[in-house]
Amino acid sequence: MTTPPAAVLGRILTDLGSTLVEVAAGDPDPARPVGGVLIHDPHDEPARLPGAVVLGVGVHGAGPVAALVERAAALDAAAVIVRSPAAVDDTVRAASARTGVAVLGLTPGASWAQVAALLRSLLAVDDVGLDETGAGAGTGTGTGTGTDSGAAPDLFAVANAVAALLDGPVTVEDRNGRVLAFSSRQDEGDPDRIATILDRQVPADRLRALEEHGAFTALYRSDRPVYIEGVADKPRAAIAVRAGGEILGSVWAVVDRPLTADRERSLAEAARVVALHLLRLRAGQDVGRRLRADLLATVLEGGAGAPEAAARLGLTAQPACVLALAITGGSSAPDRIAAGERVSDALALHLAAVHPRTATATLGGVTYAILPTTSDEPALRVAGAFLARVGTRVPAVIGIGRVAARPAHLPRSRQDADRALRVLRHGRTRTRAARLADVYTASLLADLTDRMAGEDDIPDGPVPRLRAYDAGHRTALTETLAAWLDTFGDVPAAAAAVHVHPNTFRYRLKRLTEVSGLDLTDPDSRFEAMLQLRLMPPSS
Structure with missing residues (x-):
């Protein structure tokens, strides 16, 4: 390796x-x-x-x-x-x-x-891929100390080289004004540039000013550098970064006068280098993401390759648990996929701030994360904080597995997380994040429901008879029974729950005992009826 x-x-x-x-x-x-x-x-x-x-x-x-x-x-x-x-x-x-x-x-x-x-961004530049073939090398080495002398310099090195050629601080930005890399000497810029570097994003008011000034129109219509003044304290020279017909971003330099012909050529050549690097970086990120997903899947599935995969992900030093995140709701499949990708990236960023050795990947529509921790309590707090930050605009839920003392135990933690996630996805609890221990009974009921459905194992009895009667006569006797059981036999409360008068409810209660043969005075009969209603709710 x-x-x-x-x-x-x-x-x-x-x-x-x-x-x-x-x-x-x-x-x-x-x-x-x-x-x-x-x-x-x-x-x-x-x-x-x-x-x-x-x-x-x-x-x-x-x-x-x-x-x-x-x-x-x-x-x-x-x-x-x-x-x-x-x-x-x-x-x-x-x-x-x-x-x-x-x-x-x-x-x-x-x-x-x-x-x-900023520190994490600089370190991420040097974080090349993990596989033996160098598949992830598209992210660049960054220091020039690698053994591959033909490797392209990273964006920070390019920015420093351009800064030396133009004699001014340089940034490389994407189309949304997000700073991808920057050179040294940023203290020679103006307050707008300093704010851009600190936030890793061009301030919104500056973007609006540049747009109103026509800077972006001129930038994207020309394949040559443009000179921009009157928007910030110091002028800018900028050039669009293109790959074919696609605009990938731009290079910006703080200057004191329009560029000479030689410096224009230097900036244009640098833009071509940046384009190659951005394409390589994009490909490397895709390969690196797939590789990380493969390694994480290997760890979660166990087997002979799991220890090495865990080592390559840096997960061998301490106990950890598995988090499983999924998108719920009735949105279309493309919308769920897009929302899943966004929330997966957000979860990875959130967990990275909690612990530097987290690993996150999406497998089969579920985002799995391995969080180093000695207790599942912090994991529950982290999951709850993340969902609170995301808010209800993204209908996401997170299941949390038990703490695994060693990587070999992580597959069991994943099973726990999957079982908890299943309960959360099907709305069997009102919480959005839960450990298996928190929803264990609901998980058992879900397993039993699957077995009954898979084997067509639905026995005859009072509850099935009530269902059949309701279906044939358009009555609500099953709903009446469920309300009575849920309120421990409190008729006024049960009647209020189904929005009928207590006397009407009493009549329905008498009628359901006649139809089903259910003995409401027998505790075993009540338990069996309650269990069947939990397995097959009235709405199913």
Whole structure:
């Protein structure tokens, strides 16, 4: 198996150093691999993620900073980031020198959410595919340290190269103004550019201003760079990125004057390189998604290949449980598929913020996720928080399996999640997220219903006789029985439930005993009737 080149600390310092972070203490090793991002929480023990960058949210003062460095070293982290001006004294410097954990200062005004998103984006650029054939290599290596010298440079490297040619900070954006990559030297831009970098998105008011200015019309109608001024504090030079007749995005540079002919040619050539990379990235993402789904399916199904698949997904370090998400409702199949893809991507992003080693893929119309956790309680809270965030506009439900101590036990967790999901999808409970233990009885009833339907095993008795009578005479005796049982024999309450007068209800109750032969005074008869009604509701 080919090991992809890891993202390194030097990459982060180069790309973010002029805009977001500065070295406050220590001597960072530019070649130190970076494995992910962790957010410091003094009341929780985070997952050990070798080479992580630890975000010291709310850490102020030399003593707490030194303590954070020590804690980060115990987690084998590469660096910590605290808010500038960082409180650095001899204790902090000594801790940084002894542990090798650098202390970086985050520029005032930048939010922790922004820096976390930017760091994860930079790391994702270097996350190439997992298969031996390099199928996922379309995402790029990013550092230029890979063994494949013919590999195309990643978008961040292209952006830096263009910035050097045009002598100004550069961004690569998609058609919606989302920033795909950016160069260094963004501090040389204007406030609009800084806001764009921090949010990874061109602000909505700037997009409207550019549209009203006719910038996008000029950009998409020309295959040459366009010069735009009067919209932001500093002028822009931009060019559309095309693949055949499709516009994939654009490249934007902050400049101080119109481009010379040579620089126009350089930007046009760079746009062609960006187009190739975006196409390669798109193909790599598709291959990587399929590969990840195959690996996740292998883990969930068990068997000889499951341990290796779990290792390649990074799921061998701690216990985990399976989450199963599905779209409910009566929408058309294409709408359900589209909604499923959107909510699947949203779930993957949500879980990645909870734990960096989550794995998510869609199999057979169900989105499965493996969430490292030692208890199913946090998994239930995470699922509930996600569904609350999605809201009712997406009719999604999530079943949660038991915690698996080892990857070999994950197939059982998946079975639990599937059983809970089935109950949720068929509306047998009002909740949108549940563990199997929460809906165990409803799951057993669903299994028994399947067996009865599959074997045509519906015995004769009082309830079937009532159903037959109702069908032939257009009466509601079965509904009457269900209401009486549900209210424990409280006639006024049962009559109100079916919207009839209590005397009418009493007459129906007497009539149903005559038709069915059911003895309502016998507890076993009442239990049997209640069970059959649960298996075959009056509406079925």
